[in-house]
Amino acid sequence: MRIYAKVKSIGKRKPVLELHPFDITSVDTLRQLITQIVKQNVKAFNEERTFTMYLLEEDIETAFEQGKVGFNYKYSDAKQAEQAAIDEALSAFEDGIYKVLHGDVELTKLDAPLHVQDGSIFTFIKLTMLSGRLW
Numbered sequence: 001m002r003i004y005a006k007v008k009s010i011g012k013r014k015p016v017l018e019l020h021p022f023d024i025t026s027v028d029t030l031r032q033l034i035t036q037i038v039k040q041n042v043k044a045f046n047e048e049r050t051f052t053m054y055l056l057e058e059d060i061e062t063a064f065e066q067g068k069v070g071f072n073y074k075y076s077d078a079k080q081a082e083q084a085a086i087d088e089a090l091s092a093f094e095d096g097i098y099k100v101l102h103g104d105v106e107l108t109k110l111d112a113p114l115h116v117q118d119g120s121i122f123t124f125i126k127l128t129m130l131s132g133r134l135w
Contacts, residue, residue, distance in 0.1 A: 001026065003116060005037065006123045019121065030100060031090065031110040033122070038089045039082060046079045099125045 004019040024036045063069040092098060093110065100107045101123040107114070 001116070001118045003033075003118075003120045003122060006121065008123060008125045024116075027114060027116055029111050029114050030093075030107050033114065033116065034089050034093065034100075034110075035086050038086045042080045042082045042085045096127065098127060101125070 002021055002023050004021055006019060022037055022040055024033070027033045027036065060069055090110065093100070102114070102116075103121060
């Protein structure tokens with residue numbers, strides 16, 4: 001089954017809400033959905049091989065629209081631990097660091113029943129912590 005995820009960070013001036021496809025197996029809860037998405041992202045991160053040391057014109061234009069142009073160079077060869085990443089993602093959801101919407105409905109509980117269909121769209125909204133002076 002293929003679903004789509006959109007990621008939004010409240011603090012960004014130019015929101016990028018591209019649809020990112022994920023192929024998942026059947027899930028019954030938000031916990032299972034987050035777990036599968038994190039596993040795929042960890043696998044992609046750990047297998048990424050950066051060998052191109054130049055940017056194409058379209059890469060520069062896309063990065064410029066997003067607000068940062070760079071090589072996305074990884075300075076460490078360390079691999080991400082899958083279970084640690086899953087635990088972090090679930091803990092961050094429980095702590096209110098990000099919200100998840102299924103269509104227009106906010107999902108508030110990790111273990112509540114979830115009805116996912118092929119082509120469902122989930123929006124992940126990262127909430128920004130505010131700090132600074134009171135005036």
